[in-house]
Amino acid sequence: METPQDIAGQISTALSAHGLILRGGFNFNDDESAPLGPLGAPARSVLLIGQAGSAPWPHFLRWRESQPAGLKNPLDTWSRQIIGEVAEEFGARAASPSDKPYLPFQQWAMRAEGLKPSPLGILMHPQYGLWHAYRGALLFETDLAIPPPEIPIHLCDLCVGKPCLKACPVGAHSEAGFAHEACLSHVRRPDGALCRDGGCLNRNACPYGTEYRYPADEQAFHMAAFVGL
Structure with missing residues (x-):
């Protein structure tokens, strides 16, 4: 039987082919309003997907060469396509920061990775600094064994x-x-x-x-x- 760690590893492998990475996650509390999962019930857990540095950039550029020149929001379109395919493969619902009504991605990110905002509003990461982003999320209708994040030093305080x-x-x-x-x-x-x-x-x-x-x-x-x- 596959463990949550096995599934996370497989998801990470699928994402790495496009320069994307898992950015932590958490289980929703019983008393909070969670977005819907893949089958229409409230989600029980979420895994965030994003980037560190410019790793996805060459993958995106290659994809963009095959798209219409006037395509609107190409990076969002690419992200939705890749994350949507991963969601389908692993029985999750894909969510995007551009979905409306907007989902609280920054709050989710702070909760998943223990980060705090910089003076610019971008979350400060202890390794990536300000050079990272969240491109989407996977919503599941089951709890996952997700360890709580280690709270990093907030570099802006230093x-x-x-x-x-x-x-x-x-x-x-x-x-x-x-x-x-x-x-x-x-x-x-x-x-x-x-x-x-x-x-x-x-x-x-x-x-x-x-x-x-x-x-x-x-x-x-x-x-x-x-x-x-």
């Missing part, structure tokens, strides 16, 4: 200078929050080319996890999607 709050030319991030419109306006202007072509300067200023930093073309892709270019 960072005295907070360079992530000082690199942006329009001061879009501060202790007061994110100045969304100021960021959009700057990136869309000619003098926003550095951000537009190479990614968020504040994010790139973070000293942690730099070996996992996304390449410039991937950062430009995400920035274009963010500002609607």
Whole structure:
């Protein structure tokens, strides 16, 4: 009989072919409202799927070559396709951060991996820094033997200078929050080319996890999607 560890290992193997990884998970409490599982009953457990660094990027680019040039939300489409296939193989329901009504992916991630937000809002990972993402989740209608996460050191607490709050030319991030419109306006202007072509300067200023930093073309892709270019 297969154990939950066997299934997790098989899921990890299936995901690794596309540069994706399992990002922890948990069992829902009896008294919380859980999303529906694959057969329509409330889910009992969830496994998060995501990336560390740019591992999925070449897989996505190869897939994109075979898609229509004007395809909207291509990364979301690719993620849904891959995670949907894995969900079908292992009897789960696939969920996406873009599903509506929105599911609490950031809260799930904090619960699954014990992470906390950075001053930029992105969760700080002890190994990957700010260079990671969650692409989807697998929902099951059975409990899984998922050990609780080891709570990592929150690296932002050790960072005295907070360079992530000082690199942006329009001061879009501060202790007061994110100045969304100021960021959009700057990136869309000619003098926003550095951000537009190479990614968020504040994010790139973070000293942690730099070996996992996304390449410039991937950062430009995400920035274009963010500002609607």
